[in-house]
Amino acid sequence: METCAIILAASEDDRMRTADTKVMLAAAGKPVVSWVKKALDQAGIHDQMYIVSYRQEKVREELGESVAFALQEIPLGTGHAVTQAEPFLYERKGATVVMAGDTPLVRAETLSGLIRSFEQGSWGALVLTAEVEDPAGYGRIVRNDAGDLIAIVEELESDAKTKKISEVNSGIYCFDTELLYQAMNRIEEREEQDSGRFPLTDVIDILSRQGVRVGTLSIDPVDFFKIRSRRDLSIASRELNNRVLERIMNDGVTILDPQTTWVDDDVVIGEDTIILPGCRIHNSCVIGKNCTIGPNTNLSFTYIGDHSTLTQSEARQASIDKNCQIGPWANLTDGAEIAENCVIGSNVDINNSRLGADCLIHNQVSLNQAELGEGVTVGSQVSFAYNEGDLDNRIIVGNHCFIGSQSCLIAPVTLGNNSYVAAGTVVTRDVPKNALAIGRQTPEIKDNWVLRRR
Numbered sequence: 386m387e388t389c390a391i392i393l394a395a396s397e398d399d400r401m402r403t404a405d406t407k408v409m410l411a412a413a414g415k416p417v418v419s420w421v422k423k424a425l426d427q428a429g430i431h432d433q434m435y436i437v438s439y440r441q442e443k444v445r446e447e448l449g450e451s452v453a454f455a456l457q458e459i460p461l462g463t464g465h466a467v468t469q470a471e472p473f474l475y476e477r478k479g480a481t482v483v484m485a486g487d488t489p490l491v492r493a494e495t496l497s498g499l500i501r502s503f504e505q506g507s508w509g510a511l512v513l514t515a516e517v518e519d520p521a522g523y524g525r526i527v528r529n530d531a532g533d534l535i536a537i538v539e540e541l542e543s544d545a546k547t548k549k550i551s552e553v554n555s556g557i558y559c560f561d562t563e564l565l566y567q568a569m570n571r572i573e574e575r576e577e578q579d580s581g582r583f584p585l586t587d588v589i590d591i592l593s594r595q596g597v598r599v600g601t602l603s604i605d606p607v608d609f610f611k612i613r614s615r616r617d618l619s620i621a622s623r624e625l626n627n628r629v630l631e632r633i634m635n636d637g638v639t640i641l642d643p644q645t646t647w648v649d650d651d652v653v654i655g656e657d658t659i660i661l662p663g664c665r666i667h668n669s670c671v672i673g674k675n676c677t678i679g680p681n682t683n684l685s686f687t688y689i690g691d692h693s694t695l696t697q698s699e700a701r702q703a704s705i706d707k708n709c710q711i712g713p714w715a716n717l718t719d720g721a722e723i724a725e726n727c728v729i730g731s732n733v734d735i736n737n738s739r740l741g742a743d744c745l746i747h748n749q750v751s752l753n754q755a756e757l758g759e760g761v762t763v764g765s766q767v768s769f770a771y772n773e774g775d776l777d778n779r780i781i782v783g784n785h786c787f788i789g790s791q792s793c794l795i796a797p798v799t800l801g802n803n804s805y806v807a808a809g810t811v812v813t814r815d816v817p818k819n820a821l822a823i824g825r826q827t828p829e830i831k832d833n834w835v836l837r838r839r
C-alpha cells in the first residue's frame with residue numbers, strides 16, 4: 386500500500402527557552418525531529434511531509450531534500466496543521482500516518498505495526514492509544530458499550546467521569562488518505578464556524594459520524610513521550626542512548642559503564658572492543674575490532690583501526706590506523722592521521738599532521754602542520770612551531786629520523802631521511818639525509834661555585 390506521513394512540528398513551546406525551534410534540540414546527539422524521521426524511514430515510510438513554523442530553515446537543512454515541507458504560519462491546532470498538507474495529499478491513495486515531530490522515542494516497529502494492522506483491516510482510521518498512570522493533559526479515548534471508539538475528548542472538554550479514563554490518544558494515527566483529504570474540507574468549514582482553532586481529533590469525529598470504520602491499537606506509552614521541557618530532553622536522551630548501547634553490546638562490544646558512556650546512533654564499533662567508563666563517542670566515528678577506548682575519552686568524526694588503544698584522550702577529525710597505542714591525555718585534531726603501529730605518549734598534541742607507520746612519539750610533544758615518514762622517533766617536549774593559518778608553512782620529517790628531547794623545529798623545514806636532531810636543538814634550516822643537526826649553548830662550568838655562594 387502506498388504510505389506517506391505528515392509530521393506536525395509547527396507549534397513552539399516557551400518552556401524550552403530556546404532560540405532554536407524545539408524539534409531541532411539534540412536528544413542523544415541528534416535533533417529530536419531526526420529521530421522521528423529515522424523511525425519513519427526504518428518503517429519504510431519515506432514519503433514524508435513536515436509541517437513547520439517560521440523557524441523552519443534549520444529543520445529543512447537538517448532533514449534535507451528527500452522530504453517535503455509546508456509552512457503553518459499560525460499554529461491553529463493539530464487539525465489546522467494537517468490542512469497545510471492538502472496539496473501533498475491531493476489525488477493520493479493508500480494510507481497516511483500523522484504524528485508529532487517532538488516524540489523522539491517513537492520506534493520503527495510501532496509504526497510498521499500500525500501500517501500492518503491498517504492494511505489488514507478495512508479501516509478508515511486507526512488511532513494508537515495507551516493506558517497511562519497519569520492521563521492529565523492527554524485526549525481521552527471514549528468508547529461505547531461495545532468497546533468501539535466513539536470520541537477523543539481533550540482535557541479541557543472533559544467532565545469528571547471522562548477525566549478518569551486512563552486510556553489516552555497517542556497523537557499517532559493512520560488514515561485512509563482519500564478519506565483524510567475529504568475530511569480536511571469538512572474541517573475547514575468547521576473552522577470558519579468555530580473559534581478558529583481546530584484539533585485533528587475532529588477528523589476522527591467526522592469520520593465516525595460518516596460511518597467509517599475507526600479503530601484503535603494499543604502501544605507502549607514510551608512511543609509518544611513528548612519533549613515539553615529540558616528535563617524531558619534529558620529523559621529522552623538517556624533512553625535513546627540506552628537503545629544505542631544495547632545495539633552496540635549486541636554487536637559484541639563490551640561497555641563497562643552504560644551510565645557514563647554516550648554513543649551517537651551513527652557510530653560503528655567492531656567486535657571485542659572494550660569501552661571503559663566516561664567515554665563520549667560522537668559524529669559518525671568508526672572504531673575497529675579489539676580496541677580499548679577510555680576511560681574518559683571523547684571522539685568525534687574519528688576513525689580507529691583494529692587492535693588500537695586510546696587512553697583518556699580526545700580525538701576530533703582524526704584517523705588512527707591499526708595497532709596504535711595512544712595516550713593518556715593525547716589531543717588529536719583537525720586531520721591528524723596516524724598510520725599503523727604508532728605509539729604516542731602522554732600530553733601529546735597532534736594537529737593537522739600525518740604520521741607514517743611505526744612512529745614513536747614521547748611525552749609532552751606538540752606536532753602541527755607536519756608530515757612524518759615511517760619509523761620516526763620524537764623525544765619528550767619537542768615542539769613544531771608554525772604559522773597558524775599558513776598551510777604551506779609545513780614541517781616534513783623523512784623516514785627513520787630521530788628528534789631529540791626539547792628540540793624545536795620551526796616551519797617551514799625539511800628533515801631528510803635518517804637524519805638526527807640532537808636534544809635541545811632549534812632547527813631553522815633543512816637537514817640533509819643522514820646528517821646530524823646540533824645547536825646548543827655549551828654551559829660554562831664554575832668549580833666550587835656553590836661553596837663560595839654559601
Ligand code: UD1
Nearest residue numbers: 393394395396460461462463466485523524554555556584
Ligand atoms: C495532542 C492530541 C491529544 C493527544 C496528545 C498526545 C489534539 C487536539 N490532541 O495533544 O489528544 O493525547 O496530542 O501527545 O490533537 N502542532 C502544530 N501546529 C499546531 C498545533 C500543534 O504543528 O497548530 C504540532 C505540535 O508542534 C506538536 C503536535 O502538533 O508536535 C501535537 O501538538 P500538541 O499541542 O503538543 O498536542 P496536544 O494538543 O497537547
Ligand code: MG
Nearest residue numbers: 396462463584
Ligand atoms: Mg495543543
